[in-house]
Every structure is written in structure tokens, then in C-alpha cells.
Amino acid sequence: xxxxxxxxxxxxxxxxxxxxxxxxxxxxxxxxxxxxxxxxxxxxxxxxxxxxxxxxxxxxxxxxxxxxxxxxxxxxxxxxxxxxxxxxxxxxxxxxxxxxxxxxxxxxxxxxxxxxxxxxxxxxxxxxxxxxxxxxxxxxxxxxxxxxxxxxxxxxxxxxxxxxxxxxxxxxxxxxxxxxxxxxxxxxxxxxxxxxxxxxxxxxxxxxxxxxxxxxxxxxxxxxxxxxxxxxxxxxxxxxxxxxxxxxxxxxxxxxxxxxxxxxxxxxxxxxxxxxxxxxxxxxxxxxxxxxxxxxxxxxxxxxxxxxxxxxxxxxxxxxxxxxxxxxxxxxxxxxxxxxxxxxxxxxxxxxxxxxxxxxxxxxxxxxxxxxxxxxxxxxxxxxxxxxxxxxxxxxxxxxxxxxxxxxxxxxxxxxxxxxxxxxxxxxxxxxxxxxxxxxxxxxxxxxxxxxxxxxxxxxxxxxxxxxxxxxxxxxxxxxxxxxxxxxxxxxxxxxxxxxxxxxxxxxxxxxxxxxxxxxxxxxxxxxxxxxxxxxxxxxxxxxxxxxxxxxxxxxxxxxxxxxx
Amino acid sequence: xxxxxxxxxxxxxxxxxxxxxxxxxxxxxxxxxxxxxxxxxxxxxxxxxxxxxxxxxxxxxxxxxxxxxxxxxxxxxxxxxxxxxxxxxxxxxxxxxxxxxxxxxxxxxxxxxxxxxxxxxxxxxxxxxxxxxxxxxxxxxxxxxxxxxxxxxxxxxxxxxxxxxxxxxxxxxxxxxxxx
Amino acid sequence: xxxxxxxxxxxxxxxxxxxxxxxxxxxxxxxxxxxxxxxxxxxxxxxxxxxxxxxxx
Ligand code: HEM
Ligand SMILES: [Cu+2]
Ligand SMILES: [Cu+2]
Numbered sequence: 001x002x003x004x005x006x007x008x009x010x011x012x013x014x015x016x017x018x019x020x021x022x023x024x025x026x027x028x029x030x031x032x033x034x035x036x037x038x039x040x041x042x043x044x045x046x047x048x049x050x051x052x053x054x055x056x057x058x059x060x061x062x063x064x065x066x067x068x069x070x071x072x073x074x075x076x077x078x079x080x081x082x083x084x085x086x087x088x089x090x091x092x093x094x095x096x097x098x099x100x101x102x103x104x105x106x107x108x109x110x111x112x113x114x115x116x117x118x119x120x121x122x123x124x125x126x127x128x129x130x131x132x133x134x135x136x137x138x139x140x141x142x143x144x145x146x147x148x149x150x151x152x153x154x155x156x157x158x159x160x161x162x163x164x165x166x167x168x169x170x171x172x173x174x175x176x177x178x179x180x181x182x183x184x185x186x187x188x189x190x191x192x193x194x195x196x197x198x199x200x201x202x203x204x205x206x207x208x209x210x211x212x213x214x215x216x217x218x219x220x221x222x223x224x225x226x227x228x229x230x231x232x233x234x235x236x237x238x239x240x241x242x243x244x245x246x247x248x249x250x251x252x253x254x255x256x257x258x259x260x261x262x263x264x265x266x267x268x269x270x271x272x273x274x275x276x277x278x279x280x281x282x283x284x285x286x287x288x289x290x291x292x293x294x295x296x297x298x299x300x301x302x303x304x305x306x307x308x309x310x311x312x313x314x315x316x317x318x319x320x321x322x323x324x325x326x327x328x329x330x331x332x333x334x335x336x337x338x339x340x341x342x343x344x345x346x347x348x349x350x351x352x353x354x355x356x357x358x359x360x361x362x363x364x365x366x367x368x369x370x371x372x373x374x375x376x377x378x379x380x381x382x383x384x385x386x387x388x389x390x391x392x393x394x395x396x397x398x399x400x401x402x403x404x405x406x407x408x409x410x411x412x413x414x415x416x417x418x419x420x421x422x423x424x425x426x427x428x429x430x431x432x433x434x435x436x437x438x439x440x441x442x443x444x445x446x447x448x449x450x451x452x453x454x455x456x457x458x459x460x461x462x463x464x465x466x467x468x469x470x471x472x473x474x475x476x477x478x479x480x481x482x483x484x485x486x487x488x489x490x491x492x493x494x495x496x497x498x499x500x501x502x503x504x505x506x507x508x509x510x511x512x513x514x515x516x517x518x519x520x521x522x523x524x525x526x527x528x529x530x531x532x533x534x535x536x537x538x539x540x541x542x543x544x545x546x547x548x549x550x551x552x553x554x555x556x557x558x559x560x561x562x563x564x565x
Numbered sequence: 566x567x568x569x570x571x572x573x574x575x576x577x578x579x580x581x582x583x584x585x586x587x588x589x590x591x592x593x594x595x596x597x598x599x600x601x602x603x604x605x606x607x608x609x610x611x612x613x614x615x616x617x618x619x620x621x622x623x624x625x626x627x628x629x630x631x632x633x634x635x636x637x638x639x640x641x642x643x644x645x646x647x648x649x650x651x652x653x654x655x656x657x658x659x660x661x662x663x664x665x666x667x668x669x670x671x672x673x674x675x676x677x678x679x680x681x682x683x684x685x686x687x688x689x690x691x692x693x694x695x696x697x698x699x700x701x702x703x704x705x706x707x708x709x710x711x712x713x714x715x716x717x718x719x720x721x722x723x724x725x726x727x728x729x730x731x732x733x734x735x736x737x738x739x740x741x742x743x744x745x
Numbered sequence: 746x747x748x749x750x751x752x753x754x755x756x757x758x759x760x761x762x763x764x765x766x767x768x769x770x771x772x773x774x775x776x777x778x779x780x781x782x783x784x785x786x787x788x789x790x791x792x793x794x795x796x797x798x799x800x801x802x
Contacts, residue, residue: 059731059734060731063728063731063733093568093569129728130728134688134689134727134728135689136687136688136689136705137688137689137729137730174570175570175574176570176571176573176574177570177571177576178570179566179567179568179569179570179571180567180568180571181567181568218706219689219704219705219706219707220704220707246567246568247567247568249567250566250567250568250569251568254566255566255567256566256567257567258581258582258585259579259581259582259585260571260576260579261576261577261579261581262581262585262589263567283614284614284700284701284702285702285704286618286683286702286704286707286708286709287616287618287707287709288616289616290603290607290613290614290616294600294603294604298599298600298603301596301597301600302595302596302597302599302600303596305592305596305599306589306592306593306596309588309592309595310588310589310592313585313588314585317585318567365599369599369602369603370603370606371603371606371610371612371613371614373700374612374614374699374700374701375698375699375700376698376700377691377700377701377702377726378691378693378700378702378726378727379693379698379700379726443698444696444698445693445695445696445697445698445724447691447693447724447725447726448726449726449727449728449733450726450728450733450734451733451734452734452735453734455724455734455735455737457734457735458734458735458736458737459643459645459647459666459735459737460642460643460645460647460670460722460737460738460739461737462695462722462724462737464695465696532582532583532584533582533584533585534584537584537587537588540588544591544592544595547595548595551599555602555606558610558612559610559611559612561612561697561698561699561716562612562694562697562699562713562714562715562716563611563612563678563712563713563714563716564611564612564613564614564615564699564711564712564713564714565611565613565615565711565712
């Protein structure tokens, strides 16, 4: 049992923070950032190699770096940070003690150990199989082993989160329903449990196969089950970063959800249907029926897309409602113009929201359409799409949260506030452009995971149009800009933790992000449902028009290619 | 606020603002359109992948491919040693993927329809027909049969776009489409 | 609407919680359906289809 000595009161927010949770959040977040650095360096190496004029790495190093990049950023950075979010949304937001901190630490060390084992296997050079490791191509056994250990560690973290929910309810640390942000975290954790379970189902036999105990693994079966993990893990990111959006809207603006009911139902649609989209990866695979493909790739009639479109309205809508209440009521957009664009927590959040929708969301739905997948599958369009989701969407949202969370948890001032102001723009716009250029290259057919688009060593080389080479060059430049942005983020985080000035209690700059400790700061905190949000609605309609046009343009493009049936 | 529990014990009955309801309705309609485009295209569109697939032993598939090549080879592709095969229009044609080539080179006739059989004899590969940008996954031990109708004459390349080891970027094949 | 923290708002304390709100307040029920739905529609359906692919003649 815990007593009050195990808690501290956060001077900025008034939250009651369980000390073991505090420490776990910090360690998970820091470890995440370190792996973002490692993975980001590999990413730059990859981008500079794919820039035809630079062609930085030799072929074997390129495939090695690409394997490490995918693993370190997509799995390690994201999931470590998500553990921090789960502990935050569980213990801190509910004012509860964390269930079984020891188990959480075992989970942490397993994740770290697993990540290191797999990284070593990759760096050794005998496991450059991409993080998807499609059989029958084989990696060294420790490549699979590391991922399994990592995943089990993450599963322990999810159990600790669910346990914390139980404790908070039993000990009545809150009343009524959990906060919406915690509900979003529950959504992420549920998807995580499915993700990890399917990961175990497929990776354990694959490990046994790699050491010779299992004779054969069917390659289509592998892909079906692997993507139940691989795609669902992306859905953890989506659910988590939407929870982060709601949190940032509340922290920065005191925003209330437009409607608890609508936002929670949208999360419920995620819980029900988001994971079906694993079928996105199987649309041009042999042997799966169109019925299976259509039902699953559309998340059962696009109900999860509906949910995302709802969040896309309610998150900025709650900001608009809060701003209007503060008196920014002129015209459609005064509330937006007068937002704190110099605060990296806000600019990161805003860019993440807009680019996730326009770049990641629209392209994802297009590419996930059964027939349209034919003209995008495995081209650069695919990395273009997911750098629009997981990089400028999730990663940027997590960065925005970190700008608030790190100074608050460590009680230190940011070391480079001036640079931090620019960071979300550099990273967001750099990687946003990279995403666009990759999609452009993919539209011209440039393959993903490919060392040499000039085919210098091929016996029957294919000549890509100049525009394709140009796209990959521009992608390299954009990646450099994004890389500078990423570096500033990491410098700021590590610098703040190591050398940041302790926060002085009195100094409260107007732009400082801080959650109002008392709900009285905003008048009541029920839903803001009766406020009209015309500005957000207008933006949403702009989004819809872009979506509709882009979607049908691609059908037109498809209609021109060879007949297939 | 979203970081605190809802103020009301019962939030389920709160009214929803009109613009929110309107947006949900619009989004739902759009979701339905997105969904029905797929079955609709199966009915009226000309680009749909067939669901025809078989399990097949790699050596059996290789044999069938070679049988086609033995019968219909018309020349060799440059000095690559790869045969160019011109099978009769309307028939079954085979393309085999292996580390790191697409075999053989095919020569097809414009506006004719063929049953294209694709499979791999070793690892997973990616059939990417350029500049058309038609992309299909190719697995070992599975044969996928697609009816194709080339609609323009010209020289096409087949690039591998699934990572298949260190020679992946050299794996390029060819398809010619000729006027009859 | 009440301004008090954790107030009961407009609802009298004895009004029963609506069914859907109870569902949304139950994380373990949600966990169960969140695992069952993709397992049935994606995993089991997908695996069944692969298993039933015919052998080439
Ligand atoms: C400095 C930042 C980054 C740069 C320059 C970068 C660049 C790239 C490039 C050029 C590719 C290669 C595409 C190919 O050849 O197929 C790639 C792949 C990928 N990136 Fe990034 N990226 C960055 C950050 C991230 C982050 C933060 C994430 C995830 C959170 C991410 C996830 C991935 C994944 C999953 C792949 C696919 C790997 C594969 O095909 O196996 N990237 N990235
Ligand atoms: Cu290949
Ligand atoms: Cu390949």
C-alpha cells in the first residue's frame, strides 16, 4: 500500500503524482528519445542514399540502416513513449498510485534489453531483413528474440496500466468516468494488447524456425498474422496521439471536449474496427478474396475513418470553443490567429493535426482502397504515406507533449527556448515535404526499400523519368531540414534534463504552457457542446473537398492502366 | 477538460451541437461512398485483381514456365541470355521470380487478353510493371492468375519492389507489347 | 452545469447511468471486444481463406 509520502504535488498543475510513476514516466520518455536519435540517424543515412546525386551508403549498409531505422523509430521510439503516456494517463491523470511498479520496471528492462538485442543483431550485418522480416528470408535468431522480449515487456506495461485503472477505481481517486485522455489511452492499450498477442503468435514460430525447430513457415500466412501486429501497432500510435491532442488542447487552452459522448464513441469505433485495417497490406496478395479485402481494408465500411474525421473536428473545435469563450470571437479565424504559435507545444500540436489529416489520412484511405492499392503498393508512395502519419502525425504530437511534460516533470526550464520555437516548423514542414516528395516518387513508380533507382548493376535497367530522380533528391533535402528539426528537439530534451535551470516558482510567462490546477480557471468543465465552432467547421469542409478530389483523381489514374481481372 | 473526469455524472445525455451532428452526417455519407466504390468498381471498372490463386510447388511452376518458353521463344534479349517469349494471344503466360531476375521476357500483343501466372521459386518478390505502375505481390508456393489486357504498345519493365536481399535493386525484367 | 469539481451536474444522484455510458466506462469489456472483433474478422477469416486455397492441378 502507498501513503502520501509516495506522492508529490506538481507545482505547475496541482496533479498528485505517484513517485514511482514519476520515475517510470521519465525513464521511458528519455529512452524513447535516445532511440529516436539513433533511428533518426539511420533515417538520414537512408534518405541521403536515396538521393541519387548523393547515394551515400553502399548497398549492404543501406539495407542494414533501413532495417535499423524501421525498427528503432517505429517500434522502439514510439512504444517507449507510449509507455510513458500510459503511465501518465493512468497514474497522474487519475491521481492514483501505479499498480505494481516493480512489474513496470521489469517491463522497462525487457523492452530495453530486447531493443538492444535486435539492434546488435542488425548491426552485426546478418539480419538486414527489414523490420517486417518476411519469410522465407531469414534473420539471425536473436533478431526475432529481441523483438519478442521487447513486446513482452510492452505487454507488462499495458497490464500495469490496466491494473492502475482498477486501483484508481477501488481507491476512489476520481469520481464518475475517467478523463477523456485516459479513455484515449485505454483505447491505445487495448489495441496494444492485440498487437502484442499477434506478434507473439507469429514471431515465436519464426524464432523456432530460425533455429531449426520448425521446418517451414508459409509466407502468405506469415504476412497475414505479422500485419495484425505491424499495422495494429500503428493504430496504437494513432489512438495515443489523438489522446495527446485532446490533452494538449486542455493543457494549452483549458479546452473542454465539445461532447464527451461523441469523442468517446469515436474512440469506441477505433477499438472495434481500427485493427481490421491490417488488411491494407494484403490487397495485392494471392489467395485472399475481395470480400475479405473490402470488408477489412475499409475497417467495416470506413467506420474508423468516420471516427478519425470526428476527432479531426472535435479536437480543433474544442480549441475554438475555448478561445471564443476567452473573447476571440471576431470572424471565422481570430481564435486561430491569436493562438500561441510561438509555443512549440501548440505549433507542434497544430501542425501534427493538420498534416496527419491532409498528408497521412487522405493518402492512407486512397492507398487502402482495394483497387487503388494496385497503383501504389510497395512504391515510395507507402513510406510517403506513413511519414505523414507516424512522423508528422504521431512523432510531432509526442514532441509537442514533451515540450510541456519534460519541464513540468523535471521542474526545469527548457535550455534552448529560442530554438524550440522553430523546431516544430523545421521538423514538421521538413518531414511533411519529405512525405509529399516520397508520394510523388511513388506515383511515378519508384520502388521502396531500393538502393539504386538508376539500376546501374541490372542487366535490363529501367530508365526512370527525370522527375522521379528529382523527387528523390528533393526528398533528401527535405529530410535534411527535418533532421535539423529532430536534432534540435533532442538537444532541447537532453539539455533540459541534464542542465536545465530549475524552475523558479514565481515566473509565469504568458506563453508558458501550464494546466490550470483548478477547474474554476475555466468556467465549469462539462462539455463545451453548445458552442458553435464555425471556423473549425469551415476548415473541416476544406479538408473534405481536398479528400474527395484527391480520391477521385486516383481512380481516374487507375482507369488508364492495363485492364486487369 | 479532457484531462479531468467529466463534470457530469451522466454525460451521455448532453446535447450535441448542430455543426457537430452535421459533420458526423457528412462524414458518414462519405464513408459509405468510399466503401461502395470498391464493389462498384468490381462491376464496372476494368482494373480488378482476380481472386484466382493456387498452391504450387516451385519446381512445378518452373517447369510450366520453361515449357512455355521452349515452345514460343522468338529471340534473345540483347546479350543477357534471357529468352523473349511470344505466346499465342488469349492463352496462359508465365512469369517466374527468382533471385534476382524475372524470367522470361514476354512479348504480348496490344489489346489481347492473357492469363498471367505469377509465382516465385525462392523468396517473396514484388512485381512492379513500369511505367504503368501496376504492383502485385509474388509469393513462393502460391500462384496468382491475373487476366491482363495491355492497352498500349511499347517497352515495359518489371522492377522488383519487395526487398529480396542484396541483389534486390538489380532485379529487373521486361515485357514488350507489340501491335498485331 | 455545476462548477464544483466532480459535481453531479444536472443529474440527480439516483438517476441510473445509461447503458452505453456503462459500456464505455468498462475498460475490460472494451478490451474483450477490442480483441474479439479483429481476431474473428481479420485473423480467423484471413487464415481460413489461405488454408482453403486449392492446389494447382
Ligand atoms: C530524420 C527523420 C527521418 C528521415 C530522414 C526518414 C527517412 C526515411 C526514408 C528515406 C525511408 C526510406 C524509404 C525506402 O527506401 O523504402 C524511411 C523509411 C521508414 N521510416 Fe523514416 N525517416 C525519418 C523519421 C522516421 C520516424 C520518426 C519514423 C517513425 C516514427 C519513421 C518510420 C519509418 C519506417 C517504418 C520506414 C520503413 C522502413 C522499411 O521500409 O522497412 N521514420 N524513412
Ligand atoms: Cu525480388
Ligand atoms: Cu526485390
